[in-house]
Amino acid sequence: MASIFSRIIAGEIPSYRVAEDEKHYAFLDINPVAEGHVLVVPKHEVDYIFDLPDDEYAALTLFAKRVAKAQRKAIPCKRIAEAVLGLEVPHAHIHLIPINCEADVDFHHKVAVTPERMTEIAKAIADKFE
Ligand code: 5GP
Numbered sequence: 001m002a003s004i005f006s007r008i009i010a011g012e013i014p015s016y017r018v019a020e021d022e023k024h025y026a027f028l029d030i031n032p033v034a035e036g037h038v039l040v041v042p043k044h045e046v047d048y049i050f051d052l053p054d055d056e057y058a059a060l061t062l063f064a065k066r067v068a069k070a071q072r073k074a075i076p077c078k079r080i081a082e083a084v085l086g087l088e089v090p091h092a093h094i095h096l097i098p099i100n101c102e103a104d105v106d107f108h109h110k111v112a113v114t115p116e117r118m119t120e121i122a123k124a125i126a127d128k129f130e
Contacts, residue, residue: 003091005041016122019070019129023056024063026096028122031110034097036075036121040064041093049084049092064094070128071098075121081105 008015009025016028018038029037042060046052052060068080077098083105084094097105113121 003045004089005039005091005093006043006045009041009043016118018122018125019063019067021063023059026063026067028118029095032097032113033107033110034099034104035111035113035117036071036077036098036125038067038071038096038125039093040067040096041091046092047086047090049086049094052092060092060094064096066130067125068096070125070130071096073128074124 007013019026023043025043026038026040029039040063042056071080075098078100081097081099082094099105
């Protein structure tokens, strides 16, 4: 059965898309730890990120770098934190989280963001993506 992220990529489940190319898809985390929390996924569905072939892992990392640059331009923050967990969704992905301090990366602390604001943030990041 296709992962929830494959279903998002296929457009079967809606998402707040921020960037896409032939092999990757980036969208807002539905349950963010900070405004502008993005997930970057390879379209090739592999459960564990460190099982990706080297070329796909490298390409995913480079794509995430481009997304992080767009986030930094779109969202006032000191840094973009990068994290890999993979405990919930068995489809490799990278979390990119705008932060101002260490405490901003707390996966136990989720922030409420309205659908209108999610749309606004996704557009702001998408507009800066190069
Ligand atoms: P992980 O697998 O890295 O532990 O966590 C998966 C992440 O995916 C979580 O932060 C969760 O909020 C996010 N997530 C799970 N299901 C969906 C979904 O249907 N849409 C979006 N946009 N994010 C999701």
